[in-house]
Amino acid sequence: MKSSCWVFIIAFIIAIDVYGLSSSLVNSQADSCSSNLNLNGSVSFDTSSLRCLPVWDGQGFILRYSQTASNIWSFVLSAPDTNSYIAIGFSTNGAMVGSSAVVGWVDPSNVGTVKQYHLGGTSPSLVSPDQGSLQFVSGSTAIVSQSSRLYMAFQLQTNQPESRLLYSVGQGGVLPSAPNFALSEHQAKVSTTINYGTGQSASGGSPYGRLRRSHGVLNMLGWGILMIIGAMVARYLKEKDPIWFYFHISIQSFGFLLGVVGVICGFVLNDRLNANVTAHKGLGIFILVLGCLQVMAFLARPNKMSKWRKYWNWYHHNVGRILFIFAVANIFYGIHLGGEGHGWSVGYGVVLAVLFISTFVLEVRIWIRK
Incomplete structure (x- = not known):
């Protein structure tokens, strides 16, 4: 040779x-489970009694949730605002492919967008906006940027959400845009499991x-x-x-x-x-x-x-x-x-x-x- x-x-x-190769330094001190959540009326549902837990320490993701009715669950996902999208996926088996995800971002003009995506494959062309198995409560979706963090809120109509949750963060400065709102490849992702009753979350590992x-x-x-x-x-x-x-x-x-x-x-x-x-x-x-x-x-x-x-x-x-x-x-x-x-x-x-x-x-x- x-x-x-x-x-x-x-x-x-x-x-x-x-x-x-890419890396990021995350400052998650602007929000914690010991701090009070104040979204200044930006969310249509009550967020004062949500259960809170850190779900992704490496990226500073914090999830708040509660069951507000027999078939309604409220969620608020908090993450550092790095001029990228944030996402939470609900999966039956912990795999990304086949799951449905809630994705949100705030553009440079401070306009927030929350959409559901069906993750039909690993390539961006197979990630379809406005499709998926999640049923949103009408008017419940919102995302705001506050104190250098994003707060994405939504309510789901379901008796029990999936316990295998996926989180991802997009590449900085790359946001979905009209008309097709194509989702670019994430910068980082993690698969976790959650026990909604005890409020415990753990790394789910890869399927x-x-x-x-x-x-x-x-x-x-x-x-x-x-x-x-x-x-x-x-x-x-x-x-x-x-x-x-x-x-x-x-x-x-x-x-x-x-x-x-x-x-x-x-x-x-x-x-x-x-x-x-x-x-x-x-x-x-x-x-x-x-x-x-x-x-x-x-x-x-x-x-x-x-x-x-x-x-x-x-x-x-x-x-x-x-x-x-x-x-x-x-x-x-x-x-x-x-x-x-x-x-x-x-x-x-x-x-x-x-x-x-x-x-x-x-x-x-x-x-x-x-």
Whole structure:
């Protein structure tokens, strides 16, 4: 593996990671459950007796609610005003796809808007405004900006709201607008559960969390780490013939098996979540096909003395390089889609950095010898 190829891979990785990297500092001291809620008559229903609980400390989200009639529930969601939308979703299983969300924002002219969205998929085109299963009490929706915080109020007609709640905050300065009110991708999100009787809220975790982690870890280890290490063995341990060959085959075979199982986990996860991850899925299938071609190439490997051997080497090396590039890119893209946070991206990036530095040192060693 030539060092120029590795430079291209690392540059590609950094571009993806930096593009997806964002952080925010949240000041939630302007509102707390110990403070009195005063919305100055901006809300049509009584907010003085609402139960209050912090629901997302990382973003300063506070939820107030109460059952005001047998089939009417009142809600006020408070969050820092970062010139973005805030949202609360009601889900049957904790998944975003298939849920209904209440989304609100205040534009630069101080006009507030609250809308219901049906989350039909993960792409913005599948998030439909003014659709969903929630039934609002007429005239109950409102959102105001006060003391650098947003207060979104609404009432639902239901005997019991869903206990799996989703919260999200949009990207700063990106607000839905007429005529289609398309909702841009959120900056951050969290899934929680709530017990309306006791007033306790806890992180709900991701649906099918174990399957998600298995899919990510297996693909990361198989396609994104072991395959690269196997290629390094083939390039830098050639003088240890034939040990290098057996090491190379063993590592690549193990990485391929882990990758195949990871892809299978991905298909199962996609079927259960019914998520719209067409690009990620397509890249995964492409990577799997490249891996299968490498296995077939090994089985059809010509003798060293054959005139076809140089063409086989060219094919084998370049298909492997293409596989590495797309595998690394798709791993970072999958971390982004899964909303696993920057820890996974940073951790995998550190592993790649170690591999890159090792490759650079070994390349220099080869150059010095020549």
